[in-house]
Amino acid sequence: MAQVETARGPVDADSLGVTLMHEHVFILNEEVRENYPADYPDGWDEDGQVDSAITKLTELTGRGCRTIVDPTVLGLGRDIHRIRRVADGTDLNIIVATGLYTYNDVPFYFLYRQPRPSTGGVDPMTSLFVRDIQTGIADTGVKAAFLKCAVDEPGLTPGVERVLRAVCRAHTETGAPITVHTHPHSGTGREVVRVLREEGADLTKVVLGHSGDTSDLDYLTELADAGCLLGMDRFGIDIVPFEQRVSTVAAMCERGYSQRMVLSHDAACYIDWFPPAVIPRFLPSWHYLHLFDDVLPALRERGVSEEQIDTMLVANPRRYFGG
Numbered sequence: 001m002a003q004v005e006t007a008r009g010p011v012d013a014d015s016l017g018v019t020l021m022h023e024h025v026f027i028l029n030e031e032v033r034e035n036y037p038a039d040y041p042d043g044w045d046e047d048g049q050v051d052s053a054i055t056k057l058t059e060l061t062g063r064g065c066r067t068i069v070d071p072t073v074l075g076l077g078r079d080i081h082r083i084r085r086v087a088d089g090t091d092l093n094i095i096v097a098t099g100l101y102t103y104n105d106v107p108f109y110f111l112y113r114q115p116r117p118s119t120g121g122v123d124p125m126t127s128l129f130v131r132d133i134q135t136g137i138a139d140t141g142v143k144a145a146f147l148k149c150a151v152d153e154p155g156l157t158p159g160v161e162r163v164l165r166a167v168c169r170a171h172t173e174t175g176a177p178i179t180v181h182t183h184p185h186s187g188t189g190r191e192v193v194r195v196l197r198e199e200g201a202d203l204t205k206v207v208l209g210h211s212g213d214t215s216d217l218d219y220l221t222e223l224a225d226a227g228c229l230l231g232m233d234r235f236g237i238d239i240v241p242f243e244q245r246v247s248t249v250a251a252m253c254e255r256g257y258s259q260r261m262v263l264s265h266d267a268a269c270y271i272d273w274f275p276p277a278v279i280p281r282f283l284p285s286w287h288y289l290h291l292f293d294d295v296l297p298a299l300r301e302r303g304v305s306e307e308q309i310d311t312m313l314v315a316n317p318r319r320y321f322g323g
């Protein structure tokens with residue numbers, strides 16, 4: 001039986017159950033937090049934040065969710081010690097990632113560490129990703145179970161392309177699946193598929209994140225036909241209206257693509273990108289429970305069957321992780 005690494009150690013793929021495929025726990029800039037504590041939104045109380053995350057995630061398990069997949073990597077403030085504390089306080093499985101989140105350049109740390117004859121031509125970035133998957137992250141003993149990178153509106157800048165190819169090579173070496181943040185309005189999902197094919201990646205092990213930001217069914221169908229999973233993963237970010245997000249999923253189900261979609265919110269317990277008080281005012285549905293309380297009932301109303309919902313929430317995540 002296939003095993004999947006989580007923040008509490010390996011579990012059977014069959015036990016993942018209802019899985020939200022793209023949720024963060026903490027997104028923050030550690031350097032800002034450490035240097036400007038007084039200016040940090042609401043201050044930062046480490047124990048309080050861990051407790052608050054445990055409360056929110058425990059509430060999510062109350063809706064029947066068993067697993068969240070957290071693509072918080074370098075660039076988003078990954079701290080697996082903190083995640084481990086949260087995971088130990090809840091029954092929820094938290095699957096953690098390796099990779100690098102940038103829309104433009106690589107951090108200077110990597111700029112001057114290029115593939116060289118002394119590294120066997122291997123990108124040092126790839127070696128770090130592989131170590132996170134095979135050995136574990138820092139001294140936590142927690143292993144990453146998937147790879148994450150981003151191709152946003154600027155497209156394949158040299159830095160972004162380097163990260164994407166490093167992710168592909170770590171995938172080829174380890175078999176770990178991939179999640180790519182894409183920007184459907186500039187069609188970056190297509191560029192991602194082209195590079196993945198060049199690198200010989202298994203497209204059925206790839207989530208094209210944020211695909212649900214578009215209602216262009218032909219674009220979505222093309223990427224699903226390539227074998228990829230479409231991340232319909234920003235429910236609650238109502239910059240794209242709720243109705244549109246729901247109708248797009250229902251329409252793709254009607255076209256027979258429930259096996260090519262996964263559902264999520266891209267929410268976080270805490271994100272320092274905006275003052276915390278602003279989020280409930282402007283995006284009141286952007287939280288972990290929205291899918292269960294609002295989205296699933298709306299999908300059922302539009303004719304999406306229990307079997308299709310199960311496929312998107314249970315079977316597709318299990319298959320992605322090798323089960």
Ligand SMILES: [Zn+2]
Nearest residue numbers: 022024071266
């Ligand atoms: Zn995200």
